[in-house]
Amino acid sequence: xxxxxxxxxxxxxxxxxxxxxxxxxxxxxxxxxxxxxxxxxxxxxxxxxxxxxxxxxxxxxxxxxxxxxxxxxxxxxxxxxxxxxxxxxxxxxxxxxxxxxxxxxxxxxxxxxxxxxxxxxxxxxxxxxxxxxxxxxxxxxxxxxxxxxxxxxxxxxxxxxxxxxxxxxxxxxxxxxxxxxxxxxxxxxxxxxxxxxxxxxxxxxxxxxxxxxxxxxxxxxxxxxxxxxxxxxxxxxxxxx
Amino acid sequence: xxxxxxxxxxxxxxxxxxxxxxxxxxxxxxxxxxxxxxxxxxxxxxxxxxxxxxxxxxxxxxxxxxxxxxxxxxxxxxxxxxxxxxxxxxxxxxxxxxxxxxxxxxxxxxxxxxxxxxxxxxxxxxxxxxxxxxxxxxxxxxxxxxxxxxxxxxxxxxxxxxxxxxxxxxxxxxxxxxxxxxxxxxxxxxxxxxxxxxxxxxxxxxxxxxxxxxxxxxxxxxxxxxxxxxxxxxx
Numbered sequence: 001x002x003x004x005x006x007x008x009x010x011x012x013x014x015x016x017x018x019x020x021x022x023x024x025x026x027x028x029x030x031x032x033x034x035x036x037x038x039x040x041x042x043x044x045x046x047x048x049x050x051x052x053x054x055x056x057x058x059x060x061x062x063x064x065x066x067x068x069x070x071x072x073x074x075x076x077x078x079x080x081x082x083x084x085x086x087x088x089x090x091x092x093x094x095x096x097x098x099x100x101x102x103x104x105x106x107x108x109x110x111x112x113x114x115x116x117x118x119x120x121x122x123x124x125x126x127x128x129x130x131x132x133x134x135x136x137x138x139x140x141x142x143x144x145x146x147x148x149x150x151x152x153x154x155x156x157x158x159x160x161x162x163x164x165x166x167x168x169x170x171x172x173x174x175x176x177x178x179x180x181x182x183x184x185x186x187x188x189x190x191x192x193x194x195x196x197x198x199x200x201x202x203x204x205x206x207x208x209x210x211x212x213x214x215x216x217x218x219x220x221x222x223x224x225x226x227x228x229x230x231x232x233x234x235x236x237x238x239x240x241x
Numbered sequence: 242x243x244x245x246x247x248x249x250x251x252x253x254x255x256x257x258x259x260x261x262x263x264x265x266x267x268x269x270x271x272x273x274x275x276x277x278x279x280x281x282x283x284x285x286x287x288x289x290x291x292x293x294x295x296x297x298x299x300x301x302x303x304x305x306x307x308x309x310x311x312x313x314x315x316x317x318x319x320x321x322x323x324x325x326x327x328x329x330x331x332x333x334x335x336x337x338x339x340x341x342x343x344x345x346x347x348x349x350x351x352x353x354x355x356x357x358x359x360x361x362x363x364x365x366x367x368x369x370x371x372x373x374x375x376x377x378x379x380x381x382x383x384x385x386x387x388x389x390x391x392x393x394x395x396x397x398x399x400x401x402x403x404x405x406x407x408x409x410x411x412x413x414x415x416x417x418x419x420x421x422x423x424x425x426x427x428x429x430x431x432x433x434x435x436x437x438x439x440x441x442x443x444x445x446x447x448x449x450x451x452x453x454x455x456x457x458x459x460x461x462x463x464x465x466x467x468x469x470x471x472x473x474x475x476x
Binding site for chain 2: 028029030033110113114115116120123128159162163165166167168169170171172173174176177178179181182183184188189192193195196197198199200201202203204205206209211212
């Protein structure tokens with residue numbers, strides 16, 4: 001009994017060591033340039049021993065990606081936001097979480113989002129399914145903003161989620177890559193970017209816009225029901241006002 | 242005549258070095274590619290290469306300048322109809338950020354996303370090339386202010402940098418093949434640009450000055466930025 005427990009614990013430790021070593025090596029050398037052998041030799045294992053834990057390099061990446069996405073979620077789910085904060089403030093905290101993740105876990109951010117040689121995650125991968133779990137949370141914040149009269153009704157949650165994340169993504173990438181404009185204070189700059197994105201949302205830039213097709217947005221996104229005309233509508237509602 | 246030929250030959254060699262270096266840096270990561278490998282790829286001796294570029298950073302600086310000039314060329318693209326509204330012209334300008342990434346993903350990656358590449362100095366030719374575009378941004382903002390699409394008092398350096406950062410994300414996702422599953426890249430990028438322009442028109446950058454007056458390094462600007470956080474209602 002005790003032996004089996006110890007064995008399981010040992011296995012978990014080895015898994016952890018493999019993931020940590022792989023993360024560092026992938027980031028230094030670029031995912032495509034690091035053969036799984038090098039991860040093994042870095043740890044003093046044989047390649048065969050490592051394959052017992054992770055049959056392919058992509059399996060390692062998928063595990064790291066899932067870990068990363070769970071860390072993003074932990075930041076998006078407003079741990080720092082006072083529970084009685086007004087809805088708009090909660091939306092701001094959500095956006096802030098996207099940036100906050102990058103500042104705390106730059107390695108995960110780089111590996112998941114900026115390594116061009118890493119594989120694209122499949123829609124049904126655990127990482128992307130993990131991130132879809134935040135949808136109800138985002139929906140709640142948006143609905144509260146609508147109820148408070150801060151946003152107009154009818155916003156597509158998946159579109160709002162992705163576009164807001166994308167608008168903050170550039171800031172995160174600049175932070176992680178040390179490319180923020182010379183002389184700005186990162187936090188103050190980040191706040192301005194978050195404010196710009198939220199102001200654009202409040203100005204109605206995403207009213208009636210539907211960017212993400214039903215299938216991809218499916219998890220947790222109830223509005224996907226009223227879909228079908230996603231792309232064209234998004235295009236035609238490109239404001240050319 | 243002979244000298245002309247020699248100059249042409251020298252320019253060809255320079256070009257070959259820059260192109261080879263760009264490819265190698267992108268494949269291997271800037272820090273992982275020694276200058277020897279660039280030389281070997283071209284079958285030059287390292288000494289021959291050093292005559293053109295004394296250090297690896299000199300190659301990077303040259304590539305960065307080229308990249309920034311390409312970025313500016315997309316921002317100032319003359320495809321916008323001359324009778325377009327001021328806001329439309331502003332939109333065309335910032336579309337250039339995504340357009341640059343779409344057309345020159347290698348330059349985009351090397352300049353902005355390779356963590357191991359050196360940070361460009363403020364007085365580098367690349368950064369100076371970008372700043373040359375500020376008067377054009379000023380002109381566009383003034384036209385938008387004259388047509389009452391924007392409030393007066395916007396700071397050029399702040400608007401330029403913040404708008405570029407807001408669009409940087411969609412460009413980076415495009416270059417790294419990380420756009421959300423199933424979206425049309427151009428339509429998605431248009432939406433992001435529209436969001437940023439709408440935020441600007443909503444007044445998110447009114448009174449915000451993140452840089453010094455000359456558009457260079459900031460001083461107490463960040464404090465001002467904080468107090469300028471918009472708390473306005475929609476409408």
